[in-house]
Amino acid sequence: MSTEIEKADVVIVGARCAGTAAAVPLVRAGHKVIVVDKGKFPSDTLSTHVLVPNGVQELQFMGALPRILALGPSKSRYLSVHDGDLEIKERFTPFSGIDYALCIPRDQQDAVLVETAREAGAEVRERTMVDQVVWRDGRAVGVRCRSGDTEYEIHAALVVGADGRRSRIAGEVDAWTPYRASRNGRGFAFRYLDDPLGADAPDALEIFRAGSDQVLVLPSCPAGRTLVVNMTDAATIPDFRREPDAHWQRMLDRNPALNARVGAATNLSKLRSTDDLSAYYRRSSGPGWALAGDAGHFKDPVTGNGMRDALKFGRLLGEAAATTLSDPGTLDAALRDWEAARDADTISTYHWGNRESRPGTTSPLVREVLRTFVGGDRPNLSDTFNRVRPVESVISPSRLVTGLARALRAPGADRRAILRELRTELPMEISLRRHRLLDGFRSTRPTATEREGWSVGPAPKPPSRRPATEPAPVMTGGAQSHATNAAV
Numbered sequence: 001m002s003t004e005i006e007k008a009d010v011v012i013v014g015a016r017c018a019g020t021a022a023a024v025p026l027v028r029a030g031h032k033v034i035v036v037d038k039g040k041f042p043s044d045t046l047s048t049h050v051l052v053p054n055g056v057q058e059l060q061f062m063g064a065l066p067r068i069l070a071l072g073p074s075k076s077r078y079l080s081v082h083d084g085d086l087e088i089k090e091r092f093t094p095f096s097g098i099d100y101a102l103c104i105p106r107d108q109q110d111a112v113l114v115e116t117a118r119e120a121g122a123e124v125r126e127r128t129m130v131d132q133v134v135w136r137d138g139r140a141v142g143v144r145c146r147s148g149d150t151e152y153e154i155h156a157a158l159v160v161g162a163d164g165r166r167s168r169i170a171g172e173v174d175a176w177t178p179y180r181a182s183r184n185g186r187g188f189a190f191r192y193l194d195d196p197l198g199a200d201a202p203d204a205l206e207i208f209r210a211g212s213d214q215v216l217v218l219p220s221c222p223a224g225r226t227l228v229v230n231m232t233d234a235a236t237i238p239d240f241r242r243e244p245d246a247h248w249q250r251m252l253d254r255n256p257a258l259n260a261r262v263g264a265a266t267n268l269s270k271l272r273s274t275d276d277l278s279a280y281y282r283r284s285s286g287p288g289w290a291l292a293g294d295a296g297h298f299k300d301p302v303t304g305n306g307m308r309d310a311l312k313f314g315r316l317l318g319e320a321a322a323t324t325l326s327d328p329g330t331l332d333a334a335l336r337d338w339e340a341a342r343d344a345d346t347i348s349t350y351h352w353g354n355r356e357s358r359p360g361t362t363s364p365l366v367r368e369v370l371r372t373f374v375g376g377d378r379p380n381l382s383d384t385f386n387r388v389r390p391v392e393s394v395i396s397p398s399r400l401v402t403g404l405a406r407a408l409r410a411p412g413a414d415r416r417a418i419l420r421e422l423r424t425e426l427p428m429e430i431s432l433r434r435h436r437l438l439d440g441f442r443s444t445r446p447t448a449t450e451r452e453g454w455s456v457g458p459a460p461k462p463p464s465r466r467p468a469t470e471p472a473p474v475m476t477g478g479a480q481s482h483a484t485n486a487a488v
């Protein structure tokens with residue numbers, strides 16, 4: 001019995017942010033690209049899906065923005081933060097002429113991404129499951145797929161795993177276990193509602209902080225629909241699941257400003273939640289393969305940057321491969337450079353996510369540092385989400401010193417508690433800078449922002465391998481090549 005083999009230049013597993021963004025530059029360069037996804041679009045996925053201008057520009061680069069805007073979304077030009085007496089409101093720094101954030105439900109957004117990739121010339125196959133990577137002489141040369149009762153292989157110069165956090169491709173290339181990671185202490189509980197302010201709703205992504213809650217009010221799509229997300233102590237997520245409405249109401253009760261903003265909403269969707277959000281870096285390139293998007297790197301969604309990074313580094317992967325596919329050595333070097341560039345670009349935000357995902361109330365020190373951003377609507381604090389500069393340049397040493405001085409001088413200040421907090425924060429400030437500036441590619445040196453106890457769960461179980469006695473298809477490598485690859 002022989003296996004049917006198809007040829008392409010690149011095969012991409014996963015057809016959402018990273019997979020479609022990688023496909024487009026490759027097909028624009030004239031390559032044959034097959035993208036496979038086990039899902040059928042439109043299809044939802046667990047995400048709160050904010051894209052700030054730096055991410056929206058990726059939709060523009062891809063050619064997806066006109067279709068996205070045709071869905072009639074709200075455009076948010078401001079970021080505002082409410083924390084007790086503290087109010088910050090800033091405009092976003094524009095990118096490529098785009099000065100607004102979007103928040104498109106994933107079923108709608110990802111269907112547009114698939115349409116855009118198809119229109120560019122990629123072949124996108126839905127309801128197609130990839131079970132295995134095919135190897136030859138230690139090099140990934142394709143994937144084995146299943147669609148209904150049909151099994152076949154697609155062989156290509158490059159295999160891209162854009163298959164999300166539970167990436168089968170990561171397991172197949174022996175990159176499943178991250179080489180650095182951090183446990184998250186916050187969980188997400190969210191639902192959609194009709195905005196009670198209707199057309200008068202502010203064109204802003206709003207953050208309402210109170211106690212351990214950080215609640216986002218995100219104008220969504222179509223305009224007038226709003227996504228409300230509580231990023232709260234992960235330990236409380238089981239309570240939200242048990243009694244969603246009662247816990248939603250308690251969240252409103254302990255946050256008067258939030259209650260005034262959305263408490264009157266009546267049309268509420270089902271509550272969705274997660275407390276499984278460890279952040280990580282996996283080895284993301286090797287001979288003939290790359291892991292794009294969440295498959296290779298995930299950071300806490302409190303940063304609102306996962307899709308931006310999946311889109312941007314999907315695109316950059318496609319661009320890097322487009323000119324190097326014909327020579328394996330050159331391709332592999334380009335993939336490694338791409339991975340290094342992704343890490344350099346994401347490290348600050350990864351550490352920021354690790355710090356922000358610690359549960360707990362806003363301390364006097366943090367409040368005073370936040371207060372240094374009050375006044376004027378020029379972009380500043382919003383540059384963190386918007387990736388204008390590294391987070392530690394936005395929340396800079398001079399702001400930390402100013403905030404510290406004000407917190408210590410405040411009437412009734414608990415100076416011991418403030419200095420204790422400083423003793424925890426200072427090593428983080430130092431080690432995240434060391435990591436960004438000094439530690440090398442795929443460094444495993446621990447950093448003070450990273451918390452132990454992380455988990456990415458077990459790798460997706462590989463299907464039973466082709467029996468050794470079965471006639472092998474042309475160009476398979478098998479277990480030996482796989483093991484060789486593990487050392488890369």
Ligand SMILES: Cc1cc2nc3c(=O)[nH]c(=O)nc-3n(C[C@H](O)[C@H](O)[C@H](O)COP(=O)(O)OP(=O)(O)OC[C@H]3O[C@@H](n4cnc5c(N)ncnc54)[C@H](O)[C@@H]3O)c2cc1C
Pocket residue numbers: 013014015016017018019036037038039045046047048049050051128129130131162163164165166167168188274292293294295301304305306307308310
């Ligand atoms: C609770 C939560 C909130 C978030 N909020 C935000 C936010 O506000 N802003 C933001 O930018 N990011 C956010 N993120 C992160 C964001 O969702 C991800 O970074 C983004 O979805 C990654 O895109 P991706 O293309 O890498 O993978 P995914 O979106 O996970 O897509 C992977 C695709 O691969 C397919 N697939 C998987 N295995 C196989 C297989 N074996 N064969 C075939 N197909 C396969 C799946 O069907 C899926 O379609 C959030 C994440 C979570 C969990």
